[in-house]
Amino acid sequence: MLASGPSSGCEQPEPASLPTQIVSADGVRRTFRVELPRDYDQSVPAPLVFDFHGLGSDGFQEALVSGVDIAADRAGFISVIPDGALNQVLNARLWNLSTRSEGALAELAVDDVAFTAELLDSIESQFCVDTGRVFAMGLSNGGFFSTVLACAMADRIAAVATIAGITHPDGCEPVRPVPVLHFHGTADNVVPFDGGESVLTQGSRGPLGGLTEEQMADFANELFQPIEDEVGQWAATNRCRSTPEVIELSNEVERRVFADCRGADVEFYVIEGGGHTWPGSLATAFISSLGFTTFDVSATALAFEWFVGHPMPAN
Numbered sequence: 649m650l651a652s653g654p655s656s657g658c659e660q661p662e663p664a665s666l667p668t669q670i671v672s673a674d675g676v677r678r679t680f681r682v683e684l685p686r687d688y689d690q691s692v693p694a695p696l697v698f699d700f701h702g703l704g705s706d707g708f709q710e711a712l713v714s715g716v717d718i719a720a721d722r723a724g725f726i727s728v729i730p731d732g733a734l735n736q737v738l739n740a741r742l743w744n745l746s747t748r749s750e751g752a753l754a755e756l757a758v759d760d761v762a763f764t765a766e767l768l769d770s771i772e773s774q775f776c777v778d779t780g781r782v783f784a785m786g787l788s789n790g791g792f793f794s795t796v797l798a799c800a801m802a803d804r805i806a807a808v809a810t811i812a813g814i815t816h817p818d819g820c821e822p823v824r825p826v827p828v829l830h831f832h833g834t835a836d837n838v839v840p841f842d843g844g845e846s847v848l849t850q851g852s853r854g855p856l857g858g859l860t861e862e863q864m865a866d867f868a869n870e871l872f873q874p875i876e877d878e879v880g881q882w883a884a885t886n887r888c889r890s891t892p893e894v895i896e897l898s899n900e901v902e903r904r905v906f907a908d909c910r911g912a913d914v915e916f917y918v919i920e921g922g923g924h925t926w927p928g929s930l931a932t933a934f935i936s937s938l939g940f941t942t943f944d945v946s947a948t949a950l951a952f953e954w955f956v957g958h959p960m961p962a963n
Contacts, residue, residue, distance in 0.1 A: 652780035654693040655772035662690040680730035695781035700790030704740040743793035780960035788813040798826040807958035809951035816881035825911030827958040833922020843874040886911035898944040
């Protein structure tokens with residue numbers, strides 16, 4: 649059954665302070681940040697957005713990149729910015745993308761889908777959340793994870809927006825079609841637009857150098873597929889026309905709209921020459937190693953427009 653309506657927290661007094669951590673079912677202490685909009689009212693259900701950081705980053709850095717807390721405040725959203733679990737093999741925080749109980753990638757981290765569900769339960773029990781307007785967004789590994797949630801938590805996540813990272817996992821069969829918005833640069837060398845070799849998989853020289861050969865191959869095979877193919881699979885899942893309408897917004901940005909969707913909308917912003925960056929973000933623009941950042945569009949502003957326009961459908 650799809651989640652819809654005010655959460656149980658609407659019947660509770662507002663907490664005296666904002667929670668910052670939770671112990672998940674597997675006993676791991678997890679940290680996160682919650683921001684309430686300035687006009688928040690404990691008796692009025694508010695939409696909520698999760699923002700998931702990239703590999704090796706954390707929630708503090710993600711908020712600097714996305715500006716989600718500022719955008720959420722303007723839009724009247726509760727923002728939740730979690731920290732991935734610290735992986736001992738890589739000595740980095742990440743989001744586990746595998747929902748399998750076996751396999752090389754499944755061994756790398758805790759069950760982050762279960763953690764996200766537990767965290768959402770906790771937030772909804774303490775604050776007044778509109779359960780029909782819960783969304784996910786993220787950068788790179790956080791973008792991959794947001795689309796994993798679109799498969800695994802389609803009954804609770806109304807729509808997703810992903811930047812520089814998207815996947816359509818094998819066996820993805822969401823209980824309902826989930827609207828997907830994606831942004832990707834054609835010169836991204838971390839998550840290559842055309843798939844294939846990534847700076848992350850360059851053996852011991854790359855950030856994933858602590859992985860075994862099996863884990864490295866599993867990682868690459870699951871994630872570094874052509875981006876157009878991954879978006880196309882979401883269009884197919886959402887029963888959209890296979891060939892998108894192409895709209896040239898500028899010499900840097902192309903908007904691709906998959907029309908006539910009988911399930912849920914899919915849109916794709918292609919950034920010509922764009923790197924592993926967040927469109928419109930000064931934070932990624934100042935890191936030259938990430939490549940070019942366009943300012944012709946703001947991924948954050950467009951993501952919130954996407955969320956406002958795509959609540960959970962009525963039962």
